[in-house]
Structures are given as C-alpha cells and as structure tokens.
Amino acid sequence: MAQVTDLHISSNIPLPAPALLLSEVERSRKQAEFMAESRQHIRNILNGEDHRLLLICGPCSIHDTEAGIEYAKKLAQLAEEVKHQIYIVMRVYFEKPRTTTGWKGLIMDPKLDGSDNIPEGLRQARLFLREVIDLGLPTATELLDPITPQYIADLISWSAIGARTTESQTHRQMASGLSMPLGFKNTTTGDLVAAVNAIKAATQPQTFLGVSEQGVASAVTTSGNPDCHIILRGGDNGPNYGADDVAVTTALLEKHGLQPSVMIDASHANCGKQQEKMPAVFREIVRQRAAGNQQVIGAMLESNLVAGNQKFPRPIEELTYGQSITDQCIDWETTEILVRNSAEQLKAAGVAG
Ligand SMILES: O=C[C@H](O)[C@H](O)COP(=O)(O)O
Numbered sequence: 001m002a003q004v005t006d007l008h009i010s011s012n013i014p015l016p017a018p019a020l021l022l023s024e025v026e027r028s029r030k031q032a033e034f035m036a037e038s039r040q041h042i043r044n045i046l047n048g049e050d051h052r053l054l055l056i057c058g059p060c061s062i063h064d065t066e067a068g069i070e071y072a073k074k075l076a077q078l079a080e081e082v083k084h085q086i087y088i089v090m091r092v093y094f095e096k097p098r099t100t101t102g103w104k105g106l107i108m109d110p111k112l113d114g115s116d117n118i119p120e121g122l123r124q125a126r127l128f129l130r131e132v133i134d135l136g137l138p139t140a141t142e143l144l145d146p147i148t149p150q151y152i153a154d155l156i157s158w159s160a161i162g163a164r165t166t167e168s169q170t171h172r173q174m175a176s177g178l179s180m181p182l183g184f185k186n187t188t189t190g191d192l193v194a195a196v197n198a199i200k201a202a203t204q205p206q207t208f209l210g211v212s213e214q215g216v217a218s219a220v221t222t223s224g225n226p227d228c229h230i231i232l233r234g235g236d237n238g239p240n241y242g243a244d245d246v247a248v249t250t251a252l253l254e255k256h257g258l259q260p261s262v263m264i265d266a267s268h269a270n271c272g273k274q275q276e277k278m279p280a281v282f283r284e285i286v287r288q289r290a291a292g293n294q295q296v297i298g299a300m301l302e303s304n305l306v307a308g309n310q311k312f313p314r315p316i317e318e319l320t321y322g323q324s325i326t327d328q329c330i331d332w333e334t335t336e337i338l339v340r341n342s343a344e345q346l347k348a349a350g351v352a353g
C-alpha cells in the first residue's frame with residue numbers, strides 16, 4: 001500500500017500530561033494568591049481604577065536561567081522602589097516567534113543545541129516562573145503554541161499575543177479561554193484593525209480543539225476573556241508610539257465599542273530594533289502619560305543585564321553572560337535610570353497607585 005501518512009514526520013514523542021508536570025512542579029497556595037492578586041492589579045490598571053503605569057520589562061527571551069534570576073532580583077528591588085507610580089511585571093519569554101527560522105525559545109530548546117527537549121523546557125519554564133514569583137514579581141510572557149498554556153499559564157500574570165499571530169484564529173480562541181489579562185500586538189505590517197478584531201474575537205465565547213489537563217484532545221468551550229487590550233509595537237511603515245498614533249488607536253477602539261486602553265512597546269519596530277533608540281521612545285510614552293493621557297495604560301521594555309544582543313547559534317561556552325540571543329535589549333544600568341526617572345516624572349504629575 002502506498003505510504004500516505006507521516007511522510008514528513010521524523011519523530012513523535014509523547015509529552016507528560018499537563019497535570020503531571022503541575023503536580024511535579026507545584027504551585028503553592030501563596031503563589032496562587034500572588035497570581036490572583038497580580039492579575040487583579042493589572043485588570044485595575046486596564047480599567048482605569050488603578051492609575052499606575054503598567055510596565056512589562058525584561059529580557060527579549062530567557063535562555064540562561066541563572067542570568068535570568070540575577071536580572072529578576074535586580075528588577076524586584078526596582079519594582080519595590082517605584083511601586084506607587086509604576087507596576088512592574090517581568091518579561092519571562094520562553095517562546096519566540098521567528099520571521100523565518102531560528103532558536104524558538106527555552107521551552108522548545110532548553111539546551112540551546114537543537115536537541116529540542118520540550119518536556120525539559122516546560123519543566124525549566126515552570127521552575128523559573130516560580131522563582132520569579134517568589135521574588136514578588138508578577139510575570140509576563142508571549143503564548144505562542146496553543147498547548148503551552150496548560151503547562152505554565154497558572155504562573156503567568158499577563159500575556160501577549162505577538163505581532164505574527166494576532167490575526168490567527170487559533171490564538172484568538174486560545175486567548176478567549178485564558179485566565180490572565182492579555183495584550184494583542186498590532187501586526188508586523190502595522191495593521192491596527194487586526195488587533196481590534198482579535199480583541200473582539202477573544203472577548204467572546206469560543207469552541208475549539210484543545211488539550212485537557214490530562215493531555216487528552218478535547219473540544220474546549222470558553223466564556224471569553226474580558227481583559228484584552230491592544231499593544232502598539234510599530235510596523236513596516238515605521239513607529240506608532242506618538243501622541244497622534246495613540247489618538248488614532250483610541251478612536252478606533254471606541255468606534256468598535258472597546259475600552260480605549262493602549263499599551264506601547266518601546267522596542268521592536270518602535271525603536272527600529274535598535275536598543276540605543278529604546279530609551280527615547282520610552283521617555284515619550286511616559287511623557288504622554290505624565291501629560292495626562294490616561295489611555296496610555298502601559299509600556300514595554302526589552303532589558304537585560306548587558307546591552308545589545310549576540311549572534312546565535314554558537315557554542316554555549318562562547319556566549320556573553322546576561323546578553324540577549326534574540327532581539328537587542330537595553331542594559332541594566334540604563335533600565336534602572338530610565339525607570340527611576342519615569343517614576344519621578346509620574347509622581348510630579350500626580351500619578352499614584
Ligand atoms: O522579539 C523577538 C523577535 O523580534 C521575533 O521573535 C522575530 O525575530 P526574528 O525576526 O529574529 O526571527
């Protein structure tokens with residue numbers, strides 16, 4: 001008989017059921033309480049009940065958990081310092097969408113050697129998230145593979161659907177069932193309407209194919225996620241972080257009957273992927289907020305211990321400790337000054353949580 005299946009499958013290895021990993025790397029009662037609380041703070045910011053600026057800040061991706069925790073410890077201290085003006089959530093990105101190919105993140109390839117040990121990646125992701133939470137830091141991630149949330153979502157305070165997947169029905173459906181507040185990026189071309197449509201789809205009930213906690217293929221029905229917002233990240237035609245862009249976006253959201261809350265990413269196409277330009281973009285976002293635009297609810301920064309990024313793949317022993325292997329990041333010293341100054345500026349403008 002002619003072979004008609006698995007023509008292009010090289011291997012197919014079962015994963016542990018999500019419930020098994022959740023019981024091996026458990027969430028304590030205290031951690032669960034922290035997650036519920038941090039999500040509520042974020043909801044309050046989205047709804048305008050909490051006037052602090054929401055800041056999603058951290059490495060473009062986590063590739064070295066030791067450096068990641070060193071970064072988290074510094075960020076936790078800074079978060080405590082500025083907590084009355086800025087609510088800091090650490091970027092803990094384990095899944096990377098690629099324009100074509102490349103390393104797809106710690107969950108997919110935790111050993112950074114192409115061995116793609118996904119069970120180990122999922123375990124490391126949970127262990128890392130618990131450590132960050134125990135430092136008192138809320139967590140943010142991009143959810144890319146629709147099966148991943150079952151393994152880690154209980155430890156995520158806020159999540160993003162990226163520019164490359166905002167238009168995907170699969171991701172909108174997944175978002176409609178997620179328990180945390182969530183942002184949709186505008187597309188890589190700069191299209192805002194796709195993100196608006198994504199919010200409309202994700203806030204509605206959906207039924208789709210998913211995987212249960214027991215690892216069984218299931219028909220999943222959701223009730224819709226009410227806590228969705230847009231993220232401006234610039235696009236092929238340039239940045240979109242200016243006051244005019246924000247006005248266009250909020251008018252569009254209002255026209256569609258959606259809450260006009262906007263988060264702005266100071267990285268990606270808003271800084272032309274050049275970390276040197278990120279601080280100026282961030283200062284402009286904070287300026288708009290300090291000038292009284294309450295619709296600018298949040299900002300994103302890509303920040304690491306060391307500035308820039310490094311070429312990858314290459315032998316692990318040649319990697320610079322604390323430097324990104326995906327997009328460029330600003331360094332810790334720059335981050336600290338930027339965030340402190342912004343908190344001062346917001347305080348002077350009367351912003352208080
Ligand atoms: O933030 C990360 C990158 O911009 C995104 O994953 C795309 O990366 P690539 O264009 O290097 O593949």
Ligand SMILES: C=C(OP(=O)(O)O)C(=O)O
Pocket residue numbers: 060093097142161162163164185233268
């Ligand atoms: C991939 C990312 O962003 P974007 O979807 O905006 O390209 C990211 O934040 O890591």
